[in-house]
Amino acid sequence: MAKKVLVLGEVRDGELRNVSYEAVAAAKEIAEGGEIVSVLCGESVSGLADNLIHYGADRVLVIEDEKLKTYTTDGYAQALLQVIDQEDPEGIVFGHTAMGKDLSPRLAAKLGSGLVSDVTGIENTGGNLIYTRPIYSGKAFEKKIITDGISFVTIRPNNIAALEKDESRSGDVTNIDVSIKDLRTIVKEIVRKTTDGVDLSEAKIIVAGGRGVKSAEGFGPLEELAEVLGAAVGASRGACDAEYCDYGLQIGQTGKVVTPDLYIACGISGAIQHLAGMSNSKIIVAINKDPEANIFNIADYGIVGDLFEVVPKLTEEFKKVLV
Amino acid sequence: MNIYVILKRTFDTEEKIVIENGKISEDGVEFIINPYDEYAVEEAIKLRDEHGGEVTVVTVGEEESDKQLRTALAMGADKSVLIDDEDVEDGDQFSTAKILAAYFEDKEVDIIIGGNVAIDGASGQVGPRLAELLDIPHVTTITKLEIDGTNVKIERDVEGDVEVIETSLPVLVTAQQGLNEPRYPSLPGIMKAKKKPLEELEIDDLDLDEDEVEGKTRTLEVYLPPEKQAGKVLEGELDDQVKELVSLLRSEAKVI
Numbered sequence A: 001m002a003k004k005v006l007v008l009g010e011v012r013d014g015e016l017r018n019v020s021y022e023a024v025a026a027a028k029e030i031a032e033g034g035e036i037v038s039v040l041c042g043e044s045v046s047g048l049a050d051n052l053i054h055y056g057a058d059r060v061l062v063i064e065d066e067k068l069k070t071y072t073t074d075g076y077a078q079a080l081l082q083v084i085d086q087e088d089p090e091g092i093v094f095g096h097t098a099m100g101k102d103l104s105p106r107l108a109a110k111l112g113s114g115l116v117s118d119v120t121g122i123e124n125t126g127g128n129l130i131y132t133r134p135i136y137s138g139k140a141f142e143k144k145i146i147t148d149g150i151s152f153v154t155i156r157p158n159n160i161a162a163l164e165k166d167e168s169r170s171g172d173v174t175n176i177d178v179s180i181k182d183l184r185t186i187v188k189e190i191v192r193k194t195t196d197g198v199d200l201s202e203a204k205i206i207v208a209g210g211r212g213v214k215s216a217e218g219f220g221p222l223e224e225l226a227e228v229l230g231a232a233v234g235a236s237r238g239a240c241d242a243e244y245c246d247y248g249l250q251i252g253q254t255g256k257v258v259t260p261d262l263y264i265a266c267g268i269s270g271a272i273q274h275l276a277g278m279s280n281s282k283i284i285v286a287i288n289k290d291p292e293a294n295i296f297n298i299a300d301y302g303i304v305g306d307l308f309e310v311v312p313k314l315t316e317e318f319k320k321v322l323v
Numbered sequence B: 001m002n003i004y005v006i007l008k009r010t011f012d013t014e015e016k017i018v019i020e021n022g023k024i025s026e027d028g029v030e031f032i033i034n035p036y037d038e039y040a041v042e043e044a045i046k047l048r049d050e051h052g053g054e055v056t057v058v059t060v061g062e063e064e065s066d067k068q069l070r071t072a073l074a075m076g077a078d079k080s081v082l083i084d085d086e087d088v089e090d091g092d093q094f095s096t097a098k099i100l101a102a103y104f105e106d107k108e109v110d111i112i113i114g115g116n117v118a119i120d121g122a123s124g125q126v127g128p129r130l131a132e133l134l135d136i137p138h139v140t141t142i143t144k145l146e147i148d149g150t151n152v153k154i155e156r157d158v159e160g161d162v163e164v165i166e167t168s169l170p171v172l173v174t175a176q177q178g179l180n181e182p183r184y185p186s187l188p189g190i191m192k193a194k195k196k197p198l199e200e201l202e203i204d205d206l207d208l209d210e211d212e213v214e215g216k217t218r219t220l221e222v223y224l225p226p227e228k229q230a231g232k233v234l235e236g237e238l239d240d241q242v243k244e245l246v247s248l249l250r251s252e253a254k255v256i
């Protein structure tokens, strides 16, 4: 049965995040031929609307309001509740990002709806939509259905493929006004800690360093490799605790959870709390001088050796073949 | 100040997952306080020591969760409440939030502190859902908290960046790594905890019917990911290994 499904487009640094295109693809699966309506909130965001249409949205609602310039729970909740009231959708999809995690449960609670968070796969079996999600830090998976209310879903970046971009697609882009009042939380300041490079949670390739990199400078060769591969740089908590890098790079149980196509672990032992953040990566490469290191137990490919020798050679080799 | 912590009992991080009869087996499993909820307990104790008042730790779960509550009391919390959910089947995050909301309905709350995510169920829904049901603001993944009168200043982690937030009490916040270093229970703390109140409630005591807390989602199946094939550790001269790796990544794994 065709359903109308909303997708919240998430803007970061003036661009749509890739997970928003993946969310459109997820919405298509849920809509079963119904209409996909994307919602864009912020200031001067209407220029991004066409992108959502090229990736599969049928319509885009743009809410430009200075109160939505930075994300606040109350501001976005009020805006979306008005859109939901107006559109009466059967489903709504968010990225499982800081914003999606903060906002979706609040809305689902308000509307008495079921929410399945951190979804990595959606299948339609005889009209039943079944959502797959990792539990116990990726050590197990569960399949869930939503039994009541609007179907709320957040999807994990990098797991549901976006549709092919089709620039010939067209659709309505409508500006709407909402009334936003009484924000109970105010964002005073945003301190950027992350670098401008590739966003860790959405990166297709990650080069990660552990205590084995030995110093902040030790990340240099990893950064060069990442540059050649268009990859993001990540780290173990060991490296963060030793102050070789910022905690913003930490991957693991208490850091970011990532599922890139390729994860290159350099000088990381493979503690269970680190694996919690990356074991569901498609391909894992381990570079470690200790042949007994646990990381080799989950790696697809391993090189036993000194990362300061191996990584630069790898960079050179990739440079040769990627020209 | 009336300080509340919402706490979940979870599998120890190191536990292997075994599935029996379609369910995750709890046989011989060690349980802990969800690691993020330890930060919440620590922060609550620090707030009380600074501003006065009382810390109450609340959990919804099985009877055995009393052990984790005792640990929180031994760390320094004042009171604890165990709401037994064993009578209800087919619950989800909606159910937990609904039960907690019913508990808080007649309480004077200044602040509720939880973890940002439970490492087992891992949805991160319970905190924001509860805040909505109580009609108070929430701030997730906080790394710093300062309270002055009813003014609250918070730093939160947003995917590595830091957001500075101002809000006011009452508020619900969820803890992120970096908020504090949770203390270990001291021996005198453990002795004292034995005499601190641990109230046990049933769903009925909260004037809730079973069907009012029925989940809005249902789990059809739990399963383990396919066992990873033992990986390939390359051999030979380093230069050759590097060449082989690059070629494998391109032709076999097809990720580059």
Ligand SMILES: Cc1cc2nc3c(=O)[nH]c(=O)nc-3n(C[C@H](O)[C@H](O)[C@H](O)COP(=O)(O)OP(=O)(O)OC[C@H]3O[C@@H](n4cnc5c(N)ncnc54)[C@H](O)[C@@H]3O)c2cc1C
Pocket: A209, A210, A211, A212, A213, A235, A236, A237, A238, A239, A250, A251, A252, A253, A254, A255, A256, A266, A267, A268, A269, A270, A271, A272, A273, A274, A277, A287, A288, A289, A290, A293, A305, A306, A307, A308, B035
């Ligand atoms: C509650 C809790 C939460 C945690 N959360 C996280 C988390 O989110 N993320 C996380 O990563 N950890 C986390 N940890 C910490 C985790 O247990 C490990 O301590 C940490 O992952 C170790 O980091 P590491 O692998 O870099 O360091 P180590 O374990 O010290 O390993 C360093 C590795 O580098 C190798 N090495 C050294 N020199 C070289 C060289 N020149 N070339 C090649 N290899 C070299 C060594 O052989 C070794 O295997 C958590 C722990 C707890 C208790």
Ligand SMILES: Cc1cc2nc3c(=O)[nH]c(=O)nc-3n(C[C@H](O)[C@H](O)[C@H](O)COP(=O)(O)OP(=O)(O)OC[C@H]3O[C@@H](n4cnc5c(N)ncnc54)[C@H](O)[C@@H]3O)c2cc1C
Pocket: B006, B007, B008, B034, B036, B037, B058, B059, B060, B061, B085, B088, B089, B090, B091, B092, B093, B094, B095, B096, B097, B099, B113, B114, B115, B116, B117, B118, B119, B120, B121, B122, B123, B124, B125, B126, B127, B213, B219
């Ligand atoms: C009546 C009932 C029946 C249930 N039946 C099932 C079932 O059949 N199968 C099943 O898999 N699960 C069942 N559950 C558990 C439920 O699905 C979730 O595990 C629970 O709601 C927590 O969700 P989460 O693990 O995603 O936690 P998150 O939302 O990730 O937790 C975030 C934070 O919320 C707080 N929190 C979470 N859970 C609790 C809690 N229980 N008590 C106090 N604070 C908490 C903690 O501060 C935690 O750090 C049931 C729950 C209830 C109440």
